[in-house]
Amino acid sequence: MQAIRLIVASLRGTVDDAAFALSLAGFAIALVVLAGSALVGESQSANNVAAAASPRPVSGAFTRTDVKGAPVYRLPTISVSASRAVEMARSEQEDLRAQANARAGSAG
Numbered sequence: 198m199q200a201i202r203l204i205v206a207s208l209r210g211t212v213d214d215a216a217f218a219l220s221l222a223g224f225a226i227a228l229v230v231l232a233g234s235a236l237v238g239e240s241q242s243a244n245n246v247a248a249a250a251s252p253r254p255v256s257g258a259f260t261r262t263d264v265k266g267a268p269v270y271r272l273p274t275i276s277v278s279a280s281r282a283v284e285m286a287r288s289e290q291e292d293l294r295a296q297a298n299a300r301a302g303s304a305g
Contacts, residue, residue: 257270 257272260269260271262269
């Protein structure tokens, strides 16, 4: 409410006073927005830390055997998927880099 009074009063005065009042109001709005975004970011980072601090335990079954004195556990199966096209492109890029490195090594 006071900001509105300042703006109205400054409109009656000189242009410099009006610009000052508007910049003051803009600064107050920016400060409120910045404080709000900082609070939101702080709560999100706290959630990320809590999630990272308590990972889901991996369940393993003891096989009742030892290898070199260390117990052996059977872990759950995992699924791995890959795209053949992506792997072929990656392989070609590695080959091209190796060829470029070999040329740079023989030229230098």
